[in-house]
Structures are given as structure tokens and as C-alpha cells.
Amino acid sequence: MIKLDFPEPDFKTRLENGQPAIFDSIRQRWVALTPEEWVRQNILQWLILRGGVPKASIAVEKKIKLGVLSRRFDVLVHDRNTQPWMLIECKADTVQLDESVLMQILSYNLSVPVKYLLITNGQDCHLAERGGEVSSWLSDFPHYPNQ
16 A cells, blocks of 8 residues: 555635536546545645646546446546556545455556556555556555656
8 A cells, every 4th residue: 555645635616506516627627526536636636746747647537448338537647658657546535445446447457558557545545566467566656757
């Protein structure tokens, strides 16, 4: 498990039709502020402010095909050469990061191969480095590639 110290929240929020919404600076639009979205926005802020990831290298909730099924990943980080580098699956803070969450991100990895897989519920973060058929759990966040 890795420890990510999230920056102090500096989000724009408002009510839309009586429901809380948060401004997503990556998608450049207001989205419903669900518990999962709160985790997603915190990880996005961490990637940009502490992880050194440029906003232009981050994709949020894009559709992918898994065989005949359509799914959406939470966050995909590209390297500076626009190659997929890290997939992130966000869950609400009440969701356990169990085998089903791991299997979900691994299935996304079939469609979008990356070097790193991160699952988080905002409290716990598990990061795996993919290396062929073998994956290893990391204790530190990798440096964003400069090339």
C-alpha cells in the first residue's frame, strides 16, 4: 500500500438542482459530487500538484471496449509521448479495495495496456507495476516520466 498525502482541497463546488456538484478541471465541466467523484477529484489534484503530471496528460472517464462490452475507466495518465502510462480506479471511501476492484482494473488493462495500475478509495491506495506476466506491488508512487 502507498500513502498519498492529498493536498488541502481547493475545489469549486455548487448546488445544481439541489444536488452538490464539483468542477472537474480536466473535463472542464461540472459533475455530480458523489463519494467516488470526491476521491477522483482528490487523486487528480494529487497527480497535478504533487505527482508532476501535466493536466494535458490526464484523461477522465473515457469509454473503452472490452470485447462486446463498453466500460469507462476512471483516470488514465499518458506519458509525455502520449502513451498510456497509468490506469487509476477510484472507489468511494466506504468501498473495500478487494479482488473485484482489482479484477475490474485488470480487465481495463486488457484494452489499455499500461505500466502502472492504481486502485484507491481515498484512504487506501494500492499500486502495481506491470512487467509482462508478473506484477509487483509498490510502496512509493513512481516518478512521472520526463521523456
